Amino acid sequence: MENLKNIQPIDDFNWEALEKGETYGEVSKDDLVKTYDETLNTVKDKEVVMGTVTAMNKREVVVNIGFKSDGVVPMSEFRYNPELKVGDEVEVYIESQEDKKGQLILSHKKARATRSWDRVNEALEKDEIIKGYIKCRTKGGMIVDVFGIEAFLPGSQIDVKPIRDYDVFVGKTMEFKIVKINQEFKNVVVSHKALIEAELEQQKKDIISKLEKGQVLEGTVKNITSYGVFIDLGGVDGLIHITDLSWGRVSHPEEIVQLDQKINVVILDFDDEKKRIALGLKQLTPHPWDALDPDLKVGDKVKGKVVVMADYGAFIEIAPGVEGLIHVSEMSWTQHLRSAQDFMKVGDEIEAVILTLDRDERKMSLGIKQLKADPWENIEERFPVGSRHMAKVRNFTNFGVFVEIEEGVDGLIHISDLSWTKKIKHPSEFTQIGAEIEVQVLEIDKENRRLSLGHKQLEENPWDVFETIFTVGSIHEGTIIEVLDKGAVISLPYGVEGFATPKHLVKEDGSQAAVDEKLQFKVIEFNKEAKRIILSHSRIFEDEQKGAKKETAEKKSSAKRSSKKEDDSAMVTSSVEKTTLGDIEELAALKEKLAGK
Numbered sequence: 001m002e003n004l005k006n007i008q009p010i011d012d013f014n015w016e017a018l019e020k021g022e023t024y025g026e027v028s029k030d031d032l033v034k035t036y037d038e039t040l041n042t043v044k045d046k047e048v049v050m051g052t053v054t055a056m057n058k059r060e061v062v063v064n065i066g067f068k069s070d071g072v073v074p075m076s077e078f079r080y081n082p083e084l085k086v087g088d089e090v091e092v093y094i095e096s097q098e099d100k101k102g103q104l105i106l107s108h109k110k111a112r113a114t115r116s117w118d119r120v121n122e123a124l125e126k127d128e129i130i131k132g133y134i135k136c137r138t139k140g141g142m143i144v145d146v147f148g149i150e151a152f153l154p155g156s157q158i159d160v161k162p163i164r165d166y167d168v169f170v171g172k173t174m175e176f177k178i179v180k181i182n183q184e185f186k187n188v189v190v191s192h193k194a195l196i197e198a199e200l201e202q203q204k205k206d207i208i209s210k211l212e213k214g215q216v217l218e219g220t221v222k223n224i225t226s227y228g229v230f231i232d233l234g235g236v237d238g239l240i241h242i243t244d245l246s247w248g249r250v251s252h253p254e255e256i257v258q259l260d261q262k263i264n265v266v267i268l269d270f271d272d273e274k275k276r277i278a279l280g281l282k283q284l285t286p287h288p289w290d291a292l293d294p295d296l297k298v299g300d301k302v303k304g305k306v307v308v309m310a311d312y313g314a315f316i317e318i319a320p321g322v323e324g325l326i327h328v329s330e331m332s333w334t335q336h337l338r339s340a341q342d343f344m345k346v347g348d349e350i351e352a353v354i355l356t357l358d359r360d361e362r363k364m365s366l367g368i369k370q371l372k373a374d375p376w377e378n379i380e381e382r383f384p385v386g387s388r389h390m391a392k393v394r395n396f397t398n399f400g401v402f403v404e405i406e407e408g409v410d411g412l413i414h415i416s417d418l419s420w421t422k423k424i425k426h427p428s429e430f431t432q433i434g435a436e437i438e439v440q441v442l443e444i445d446k447e448n449r450r451l452s453l454g455h456k457q458l459e460e461n462p463w464d465v466f467e468t469i470f471t472v473g474s475i476h477e478g479t480i481i482e483v484l485d486k487g488a489v490i491s492l493p494y495g496v497e498g499f500a501t502p503k504h505l506v507k508e509d510g511s512q513a514a515v516d517e518k519l520q521f522k523v524i525e526f527n528k529e530a531k532r533i534i535l536s537h538s539r540i541f542e543d544e545q546k547g548a549k550k551e552t553a554e555k556k557s558s559a560k561r562s563s564k565k566e567d568d569s570a571m572v573t574s575s576v577e578k579t580t581l582g583d584i585e586e587l588a589a590l591k592e593k594l595a596g597k
Helices: 002-006 015-020 029-039 108-125 193-209 463-469 538-596
Strands: 048-056 060-064 071-074 089-096 104-107 129-138 141-146 149-154 173-182 187-191 216-224 228-232 237-241 262-271 276-280 301-310 313-319 322-327 349-358 363-367 388-397 400-406 409-414 436-445 450-454 475-483 488-491 497-500 518-527 532-536
Touching: 048 108, 060 089, 071 089, 071 104, 089 108, 104 108, 108 149, 108 173, 129 149, 141 173, 141 187, 149 173, 173 193, 187 193, 237 262, 301 322, 322 349, 400 436, 409 436, 497 518, 518 538, 532 538
Parallel strands: 149 187, 237 276, 322 363, 409 450, 497 532
Antiparallel strands: 048 060, 048 089, 060 071, 089 104, 129 141, 129 173, 141 149, 173 187, 216 228, 216 262, 228 237, 262 276, 301 313, 301 349, 313 322, 349 363, 388 400, 388 436, 400 409, 436 450, 475 488, 475 518, 488 497, 518 532
């Protein structure tokens, strides 16, 4: 109460004005409104003005544009500028001076978008460095917010180094240069790489100017490809080709190095103009051929691993970087054409014999068949002439069958030595590839490593017997098994075949004999050496007809002869009789004469 007593009213307070609603003292309301308006900026909706950041938190930024109230802008509109602070001037777009709550509505994003196209073109023209916010990933690169415009940042333009993880850049604010604008489609392409390339170019020149062939430098594995490894030498890149990574064979560079690994490399070559630097890693160690055992010589046995296969042979690594070739011909004593894959495969551990060794050329040839004895060394003892063996059919020709008795020992059975009796046109009629066949050694050709073999010699020559059975003129039953233009093949007893020409196949009724007919045949020719029997069916009845005619003729002839004999006899008798009578008459006459005398 005491405090209230001490309060004194204003002496000149205008109580009348209060009653009228006028509480401004000596200054009129209009004057106050005028003064108030003069202290505030006059703003209009839908225009861009500059404002000052007066306060900010994680969600909002308060901006004073000199209006009767401050505006609030979402913090998300300032993502491109993480360095924003109180007191910074920003441009804002006035959407509404007062909303339903009497709040001033501002937008920084729209302000940027309104002026962004002009700003973008200006930045390209002036080669200006600008800031942008990486919003998200897209195909081939990133989307960047630049002045409120969505610009494209190609993946190759993010950095001079190849980017392995694009996602780490999302949400970052970085500096860029505008490199391309498509005015028609309002497309903008930006680059971060362009900012550092100019500086790197100078660094490259400085580094390359100090390079020397044979110089050893430390570098970092920057990228690994199928053909080699890129090394960062501190601002300039060099390439280690896959062939310069190791003295041994390398399927992929990842077998030797890993990303971000620090390694020493030697400069092999470089190109001032193209700024290419060729590096080597294997050259830092001695060549394996130089470290090869000096006592190693032709004929020695070595062990190694199959590293490369080809049809013609296999490459064997006996030490890292030291390889020898086993030609397919040195894999087996066999002379058959075979592929190296039939004997070994990549990764096999094998033993081999050194056949040739050239240390100067760093070449070596190996063989594995030499680990076994040559089967032709004592061929006469193992496969003497006349000996019998089982063989495997390997191949056919028109003139015979190639067989293999054992690996490396081949022979030929001539088509004429397959059978004593069958007429074989092609060996496939007699046997088949892969089949087992018994053979007899007829002849040894050691120089050409080939045996002359026979199959029919396993049996006695039946033609010695046939000679006594199928004599010329003998008749046998046969079956026609094949008819040809020149005649027919006839199957005879004992598995032998004969041949008859068409004229000898005519039957008695005048018709021609056909396949599968069983008839009687007469042997008209037998040739033991040529194993040929010529037959005739028609000759049988022809000969019978001739025989009948001959018999009839003989009977007639005999009758004539007998009648002639009778006549001759009568004549003789008559003659005798006449002679006798004559003689008597003459004697009588003589007697009479004598008596007369």
